[in-house]
Amino acid sequence: MIKLFKLITALSIAGPFMSSAQGYQVNLQGQVQQGMGGAGTGYIADAATLFFNPGGASFLRGNSANVGVSPTISKGIFLDKNTNQSYTTNSPVSFPFAVYGTFEVKDSSKLKLGLAIYTPFGSTVEWEDGWAGRFVLTRLQLRTVFLQPTVSYKINEKIGIGLGLIAASGQVNLQRDLPVVDAAGNYGHAELKGTAQGFGFNAGIYYQPVKKFSIGLSYRSQVNMKIDAGDATFKVPFVLGTSFPNGRFTSELPLPQVATIGFAFKPNDQLTLALDVNYVGWKAYDTLAFDYATNTSVLSDTKSARNYENTVAFRLGAQYNVNSKFSARIGCAYALSPVQDGYVTPETPDADRINFTLGLGYLVTKNFGLNASFLFTTFKRSGNNIETNINGTYKTNVTVPGISVFYNF
Amino acid sequence: MQHRSFKISVFALSVFVLFSCKPKLDAPAVDAGKLDVSKYVAFGNSITSGYADGALYYDAQMVSYPNLLAQQFELIGGGEFKQPLMPMSSVGYGGAGNSRYALGLVTDCNNVTSLSPKTGPGDFNALGGIATEGPFNNMGMPGAKAITSIYPGYGNPANGLGKYNPFFTRILEVSEYGNASMLAKAAAQKPTFFSLFIGNNDVLSYALAGGAADSVTPSGGAPGTGFDATIDLIISTLSANGAKGVIANIPDITNLPYFTLVPYNGLLLDSAKAAALNAIPVYATVGLKFTPGNNPFLVHDKSLPAFFNIRKMKQGELVLLSTPQDSIKCFGLGSVAAFHNRHVLDEAEIAKIQGAIHSYNNKLKAVADEKGFAFVDVNAFMAKCKKGILYNGVTINTTFVSGGAFSLDGIHLTPIGNALLANEFIKAINSTYGSNIPQVEVTKYKGVTFP
Numbered sequence: 001m002i003k004l005f006k007l008i009t010a011l012s013i014a015g016p017f018m019s020s021a022q023g024y025q026v027n028l029q030g031q032v033q034q035g036m037g038g039a040g041t042g043y044i045a046d047a048a049t050l051f052f053n054p055g056g057a058s059f060l061r062g063n064s065a066n067v068g069v070s071p072t073i074s075k076g077i078f079l080d081k082n083t084n085q086s087y088t089t090n091s092p093v094s095f096p097f098a099v100y101g102t103f104e105v106k107d108s109s110k111l112k113l114g115l116a117i118y119t120p121f122g123s124t125v126e127w128e129d130g131w132a133g134r135f136v137l138t139r140l141q142l143r144t145v146f147l148q149p150t151v152s153y154k155i156n157e158k159i160g161i162g163l164g165l166i167a168a169s170g171q172v173n174l175q176r177d178l179p180v181v182d183a184a185g186n187y188g189h190a191e192l193k194g195t196a197q198g199f200g201f202n203a204g205i206y207y208q209p210v211k212k213f214s215i216g217l218s219y220r221s222q223v224n225m226k227i228d229a230g231d232a233t234f235k236v237p238f239v240l241g242t243s244f245p246n247g248r249f250t251s252e253l254p255l256p257q258v259a260t261i262g263f264a265f266k267p268n269d270q271l272t273l274a275l276d277v278n279y280v281g282w283k284a285y286d287t288l289a290f291d292y293a294t295n296t297s298v299l300s301d302t303k304s305a306r307n308y309e310n311t312v313a314f315r316l317g318a319q320y321n322v323n324s325k326f327s328a329r330i331g332c333a334y335a336l337s338p339v340q341d342g343y344v345t346p347e348t349p350d351a352d353r354i355n356f357t358l359g360l361g362y363l364v365t366k367n368f369g370l371n372a373s374f375l376f377t378t379f380k381r382s383g384n385n386i387e388t389n390i391n392g393t394y395k396t397n398v399t400v401p402g403i404s405v406f407y408n409f
Numbered sequence: 410m411q412h413r414s415f416k417i418s419v420f421a422l423s424v425f426v427l428f429s430c431k432p433k434l435d436a437p438a439v440d441a442g443k444l445d446v447s448k449y450v451a452f453g454n455s456i457t458s459g460y461a462d463g464a465l466y467y468d469a470q471m472v473s474y475p476n477l478l479a480q481q482f483e484l485i486g487g488g489e490f491k492q493p494l495m496p497m498s499s500v501g502y503g504g505a506g507n508s509r510y511a512l513g514l515v516t517d518c519n520n521v522t523s524l525s526p527k528t529g530p531g532d533f534n535a536l537g538g539i540a541t542e543g544p545f546n547n548m549g550m551p552g553a554k555a556i557t558s559i560y561p562g563y564g565n566p567a568n569g570l571g572k573y574n575p576f577f578t579r580i581l582e583v584s585e586y587g588n589a590s591m592l593a594k595a596a597a598q599k600p601t602f603f604s605l606f607i608g609n610n611d612v613l614s615y616a617l618a619g620g621a622a623d624s625v626t627p628s629g630g631a632p633g634t635g636f637d638a639t640i641d642l643i644i645s646t647l648s649a650n651g652a653k654g655v656i657a658n659i660p661d662i663t664n665l666p667y668f669t670l671v672p673y674n675g676l677l678l679d680s681a682k683a684a685a686l687n688a689i690p691v692y693a694t695v696g697l698k699f700t701p702g703n704n705p706f707l708v709h710d711k712s713l714p715a716f717f718n719i720r721k722m723k724q725g726e727l728v729l730l731s732t733p734q735d736s737i738k739c740f741g742l743g744s745v746a747a748f749h750n751r752h753v754l755d756e757a758e759i760a761k762i763q764g765a766i767h768s769y770n771n772k773l774k775a776v777a778d779e780k781g782f783a784f785v786d787v788n789a790f791m792a793k794c795k796k797g798i799l800y801n802g803v804t805i806n807t808t809f810v811s812g813g814a815f816s817l818d819g820i821h822l823t824p825i826g827n828a829l830l831a832n833e834f835i836k837a838i839n840s841t842y843g844s845n846i847p848q849v850e851v852t853k854y855k856g857v858t859f860p
Contacts, residue, residue, distance in 0.1 A: 077432045082832070084436035084847035132852050136802035179803045179813065179825075181855040183511075237859035239514070239524055298811070378432065388802035395432040
């Protein structure tokens with residue numbers, strides 16, 4: 001299992017970059033839900049419900065499989081307030097993915113087993129060479145993959161409950177230049193990379209009191225990703241080699257808990273309206289610390305205050321079934337940033353934001369279909385960072401076209 | 410039909426994605442305010458010239474703070490800024506006939522190899538005349554004092570070795586040797602804007618000699634003798650055509666690594682060495698006792714009775730970086746043989762220097778206020794730098810080599826130090842003249858270069 005898991009992590013070409021939600025959270029787990037502003041807890045759409053509300057999965061009919069990818073195109077710019085110079089990101093397109101499978105247990109229409117593999121957190125940012133903040137960050141790649149085997153049980157025709165256990169695997173690669181120069185004018189460079197594991201759970205309740213209205217509650221626990229044996233590599237002028245010894249480091253990154261309440265209203269057969277409200281426990285991200293196995297007079301352990309705040313996000317969406325084959329979706333989301341003034345960093349130049357989403361569903365055959373989604377958001381944040389004195393304005397445009405296929409059997 | 414509309418939708422999305430959307434941010438417009446920087450002349454000493462690492466050389470001149478200022482001035486209509494550049498490949502030329510220092514591995518008398526500044530013979534030929542390439546906007550001449558900057562014949566070789574400034578001679582026609590002054594050469598360019606950063610050497614020449622030679626320029630006295638009247642003359646001459654200016658004050662010497670790197674109590678003894686020193690009869694007689702660990706160095710003090718005129722250095726007194734380190738480590742300098750006056754600045758000398766800097770700075774501020782010129786508090790800036798200036802994640806401070814602000818001579822700035830200084834000028838100019846000149850991108854400039 002662990003082997004498979006590592007393989008999956010390695011296959012995720014790049015983690016998502018500051019995409020559709022706050023901090024380094026990524027809300028790109030299902031194409032239907034993405035098309036509807038990211039709301040998916042209060043209704044049952046497809047196997048992605050394993051992520052949004054494990055309690056709802058028991059209401060799915062038969063067996064189903066669902067595979068999707070959400071290529072994330074992120075373009076950022078930084079305008080330095082002191083110098084009027086601007087710098088852009090060259091971040092590669094990343095490919096957060098999600099794979100879901102639900103299986104009916106024989107002799108029981110009430111019990112469903114499910115497996116979900118998804119990428120709920122990540123960030124990839126790469127700034128242009130020689131940018132003004134290069135001694136803080138040149139490149140960050142953070143990937144996480146959650147593997148979530150799930151049991152969902154339909155208590156009666158109105159209530160379902162579910163629980164998934166999460167095994168999380170992550171990779172981090174953080175790079176920055178060092179302000180030491182050799183005779184040829186080359187600056188030093190530091191690269192910290194490591195893998196991390198963590199565990200958690202995802203639980204949910206789905207309740208449909210009447211045909212037209214349903215409600216869901218879900219809770220995904222915090223997962224602490226521990227890097228026990230990271231590799232720190234330094235490229236520095238020859239004579240400084242002993243001051244910057246290559247070696248191990250340890251670190252830890254919390255992936256916050258998320259509690260969600262979701263509502264859905266179906267006034268008729270064609271229309272579904274949905275609203276999710278997320279509460280995200282970002283306060284857990286208090287400090288980013290790196291503990292080097294070997295310290296020297298210039299290489300000491302670092303502790304950087306992040307002081308994230310707990311936040312909420314509102315996700316609103318609608319689906320309209322045009323005919324028996326087509327459905328169209330639209331949505332928006334308003335997400336508050338967990339990053340306080342004074343703590344905005346080039347790794348996560350986060351801001352309050354509004355996401356606009358569109359979606360399209362197409363049933364090719366009775367059991368096989370496609371869903372496309374599209375997300376756009378733009379956000380801007382100005383200020384001076386307390387820890388680094390980097391002062392200016394960040395602006396980021398994110399575009400996420402996504403596609404998934406499903407097969408029911 | 411349905412397939413087609415799906416295809417069209419996908420196509421439309423793809424197009425949207427392809428052309429989406431590099432974010433744009435518009436910088437606030439640059440603005441000259443009340444400034445005319447079409448002809449900028451920088452007047453000063455070695456710091457203005459770009460001198461660094463103990464020598465004047467091309468790479469350091471390129472990052473002189475006035476050259477960095479001139480690059481920013483280009484955004485608001487600044488003209489060409491000419492500097493009397495040394496040849497690009499030259500090792501440079503320093504005050505002691507030396508080349509520029511560079512860090513290298515040096516093995517000391519104890520056979521310990523460590524990273525230290527190394528130098529060699531300077532490139533005297535590089536000081537050949539370049540008057541035809543002038544006039545030069547950068548009128549910073551290494552070694553110039555406020556008072557000497559107005560001397561006619563300051564670059565005249567006929568004055569004899571040590572009595573003329575070869576860096577100034579370099580920019581003169583032979584016919585000008587006899588009576589050209591730095592001030593006259595600067596004023597002749599009819600600046601529309603000038604910077605004045607001078608007066609350091611009016612105390613430094615004395616301080617670098619440990620108070621054993623040269624003298625501190627008094628505040629009072631006629632132009633060419635006293636600091637205040639000299640400054641008045643420089644300002645009135647440079648601003649004669651209505652030029653506006655920026656005036657910088659003088660940093661306290663206790664912020665310069667040259668005076669702070671070797672601590673007063675840097676005499677590190679083991680018990681055998683301490684016992685040996687305690688056994689020296691004269692030391693025993695005058696009650697000098699040594700203990701294992703750090704001890705204050707010994708220094709001659711001529712205020713004490715002859716033959717017994719040795720005492721321990723006091724906290725606050727300064728050992729000069731020029732004091733031979735091997736002699737300290739292996740040959741008993743500062744212990745078996747006490748430091749001489751030229752090695753240290755004692756309390757009285759420091760008081761004299763700081764008193765002079767204080768009154769110079771009062772004068773410079775008063776003149777700036779009176780004329781409505783921009784004023785750069787370099788003294789406050791250096792004090793801040795001593796604690797550390799945080800810029801885009803990098804802390805730059807005055808610690809020798811590792812701090813990044815000071816070049817290997819411990820007195821002049823590194824490229825990144827000059828960039829920070831240039832920004833102090835820009836901030837002062839913007840706030841005085843209502844201009845909006847962007848600051849220099851500090852992180853593009855380096856500190857000390859490592860091998």
